[in-house]
Amino acid sequence: MATEGAFVSRTFIIDTITPYRTSKKPIVAVNYTYPGPLLEANENDTCVIRVINKLAQPTTIHWHGISHRGTPDMDGAVGATQCAIPPNAEMTYKFKAYPPGTAWYHGHFLGQTVDGLIGPFIIHPKVEPNQEYYDTERILMVADWYNDLARTTLLSWFLSSKNPEGIEPIPDAIVVNGKFSQSLFVQTSNAKRIRFRIINAAAFSMYTFSIDGLLLHITEVDQTPVKPYTVSSFVINAAQRVSCFVDLNELDQSFVPDDVPPTKSIYIRFKADRDMYPVDISSYIPPYATQRYPYPVFFNPLYLAILSLDSCNSLPTYPANQVITGSSNPDLGDRDANLLHARPFYQANNKIPDATHYLKLVITIHPDILNISRGYMNDVTYDHALDTTTNKSGKPKCLTSDKVPLLYQMATNPNELGIPSPIITSDSPLPAIQSDGHGHYLFPYGAVVDIVLENRDEGEHPFHSHGHNFWIISTSANPEAEQLYRGAYTKRDVVSVPGSGWAKIRLVTNNPGAWLFHCHIEWHMNAGLMVAFIVGPNELLAQGYTIKSTHKRFC
Incomplete structure (x- = not known):
């Protein structure tokens, strides 16, 4: 990674891929990966990102969370700051990596965010607040998965007279780091204290995040560091980012039944908020849905990843539906997606002027x-x-x-x-x-x-x-x-x-x-x-x- 004040130069090729054997849906991807590659920089580095469009449609990239002071034409918003990059053309984005923290990048045209154009963007500050509380970190980027393309199917149905009630397209599944439920194993690498950077890249869904048997100590909301704020779960809405650390020494395994072996892994949970959806997701069949086998398959709002405590990638020994998520005290869950009770880390520098x-x-x-x-x-x-x-x-x-x-x-x-x-x-x-x-x-x-x-x-x-x-x-x-x-x-x-x-x-x-x-x-x-x-x-x-x-x- 570049040192402070350096130039961080990358080339992003925007093209389509079909990464799943069970789906013929072409994903809009950066450098042929989904999500796109991790972009890292230090605070105030100069990012120089060459974006080459190999799609048959125009494209653009928005650098979500970046202030673009002095570079307002680098924001990537079609109609506001630039015209879209045509097919077979390229554009170089150049901007300062600021403010520091957990950012991300995504498409901002033709529904391309829904169709896969997303990726994490981490800007390391000169001094990392709360760093004494963790030894390693992991990124979890959660998104809605749709079996159909937004550009050709979902948007045209949603914005049509056939849908006067404005029923939003309901996701078909949840993906985290490009993997479906119970297929993502997160390694601890022998670390006991782990920071998780949670990025909600969903097109629609709001999630409750928790890890079985562990308290979550929140240290960042969007790109603002906060004093450690302890909860058993928290809510994260679309485009929000939350960092938290866990201490495996605090793991409470009382939820594991006595008649099963001690577990060497635990579930990480993303639970979609059912109230966000305007229909009963347990029985809803979208009018645009293409019959597949088996058919129909209804949206499951619970996503499970596996935190492997010994790096052996074994499944938890307890049933997923047996545990109370988070710690044994569910009252510690924070249902406010804004997390207003989390306090700024730098309160002395947080001068708030009166409104004019x-x-x-x-x-x-x-x-x-x-x-x-x-x-x-x-x-x-x-x-x-x-x-x-x-x-x-x-x-x-x-x-x-x-x-x-x-x-x-x-x-x-x-x-x-x-x-x-x-x-x-x-x-x-x-x-x-x-x-x-x-x-x-x-x-x-x-x-x-x-x-x-x-x-x-x-x-x-x-x-x-x-x-x-x-x-x-x-x-x-x-x-x-x-x-x-x-x-x-x-x-x-x-x-x-x-x-x-x-x-x-x-x-x-x-x-x-x-x-x-x-x-x-x-x-x-x-x-x-x-x-x-x-x-x-x-x-x-x-x-x-x-x-x-x-x-x-x-x-």
Whole structure:
């Protein structure tokens, strides 16, 4: 691995593979592996990633969790920061590895994340907090598996008048590190203290994670280190990352029946939250499903990996359904996907400024005039393919376009984007951030914005901010957190908004650029549950940003 300040150079070839003998589904893969190869760097290294597209379709890669300060055109968001990389073309991404922690990379176009374009990205900090608690580490990247392709089958069915209720495609299985249930063996390599980096790369599912007989000591949420927070299980929503360590000296084997030999392995469990799915998964047969043998096969929400205590890869001697997951005290489980009770490791440096601005975003999902289910933010559904929008006043307007990304429009017409400045409203004494009615919100540079997400949908939604992380102040599940943790809120880049509830976050807009803010459930993002934050157009130019000719040629 490169030393601090070094260049980390890699070549990523994007192509398809068929890695499973029982499936003919072609997976979109990086360097012919699923998940893609581990990308490692040290904090503030310069990453130079050459991406070669060998697909028959355009592609792009989003570096999830990276701030891209000074490199806003490297975020990989089609329509916002770049045009997609055409077939048989290539693009070089160059950016600083920051902030440190557990990040990941994935596709951001044509449902390619669902179809396999994912991989882990670990940025090692100059000083690793909590390192004294573990001796080795393992990455567990969990994802939904679909028997059908998102690009050709799932998206076209989901976004059609045949599906006015907006039933999201239900996964057919769960995979972790590319392996199906009870086929992944995790070695301890004789270590007693192990850090697990859990990355939820699922298109839809939220999971409860636990390890039989062991307590989990959480040390990181997204890319924020926290003081060790002990639980028996925790919930992780789509796109979130959680690190925890276990101490095998704490293993409680009281769940192992007396009439079986002592176990030399234990189960690692990912249990999908059934409440996320709009149908009864025990009997649901999707309308698009292709008959296979045996047929039908219903989705099993419990995934089991095996932690091999002696590296012999033996199965546990106890029945999987006999144990209470986690420690013997199930009350230690944390059901809050935001883990608001986890406290920042660096509280002294966690200076939280008072809000200067306000934005309320109301989340709804309902059919449009064509009877196609769409996601709406403040009654606007976002569509990055609309390049024909016109302004009745005739003035130049900020367009959502695959051909002219928002970032290019900021650089070309920074003062003529057609987005109103903040105004005082009845909702708050603070100036309210305004939009142009097309999902583009203009943020003054340096503003401290309290964003309230009001979820009028029954489902829980994980919202991710590109280019910025934010403090989670409180949610309807933990309203007391605003006062309880005042001055010591935890930063994340994904907030899980409870169903029929709300979440309040605080964001400092100190990173000029065009940044997407969207639900990370892939189906909802494609249905338009997304907005764009336009931050500091003039500051963007003052920092020396220019449109690169090598990127513009893709448009």
